[in-house]
Amino acid sequence: MLVTIIILCEIGLWMLIAAGLVSRYLLHRPRLGAVLLAATPLVDLLLLTVTYFDLRSGAQAGFTHVLSALYLGFSVVYGHRLIAWADRWATHLLQAGPRPPALHGMAYARSCWVDVLRTFASLLIAAAVLGLLVLAVGDPTTTAPLLDAWRVLGLILAIDVVWAASYTIWPKRPHADMRQG
Template sequence: MILAIIIACEIGFWVLIIAGLIVRYVLGRRRAGLVLLALTPLVDLILLVATVLDLRSGATAGTAHGLAAVYLGISIAYGHKMIGWADTRFAHRFSDGPRPTRLYGMTYAQECWKDVVRTVAAALIAAGFLYLLSALVGDPGRTAALAGFYPILGLIVLIDLVWAIGYTLWPRRQPSQV
């Protein structure tokens, strides 16, 4: 059940973003589009409540419950950036906004380091949710599977850190202009 809710929340997140951007740029209703974009955190709240209710009603925590915590962490830490990414492209396509720029060199490396901070924040948020879920259930036997996600979160942070170090040492080069 939780896996289906995660999928529905991911779909809902992008439906709200796309609907908000369509209303904002295609229909020209900027304020209404902003309202739809501002509703995206509601999706996270729905997932959090559903996960807590599922575990509080006696379910044993499984991979899906851990994924819900990871999803929430990523959504909270990266949600604003994802919306900005989509907004830039919609503005360019439908509202004569500037062309999205691709970053190179140290500018790209700096963005990688900002992503490291976001990833650490996402991992900490996810870890906090994992801990909260375990504490709310109060039965270590039913929440043992959640502890397996802590090393995964550490691995995700490590991969992003290596990525940023790599692009700092070997910056992305701009393609030659022909």
């Protein structure tokens, strides 16, 4: 059931973003759009609440509970950036605004290293959420797998570091259409 809630929260997040952008650009209701975009953290709150009650009701902690904490951490840290990205593309596509610039070369590598810091922050939030769930539920036999999630968090950070290092060593080249224009 928790996997379904996580999927529904992801769908709900994108629906709020889409509704906010449609309100802002197609309906010309910028305040409504801002309210809808600002409501996206409510999705995180819902997911955290459902995760807590799932564990509190005696469910054995597992991967879905860890996934819930990861989703929350990534949403908190990357959520604003995701909305800004969608807003730039909506401006470009719906109001003939400038095309969002594509990064390449060392600018892209620097962006990747900044993302490593963001990922680290999101993993810290996920770890804190997992720790709080362990404390709030208060049943070590039920929540023990949440403490084993540290390996998953470390693996995610390692993948992000390798990603950034690879683009530092082999910088991203501009697309062919960018080189011609």
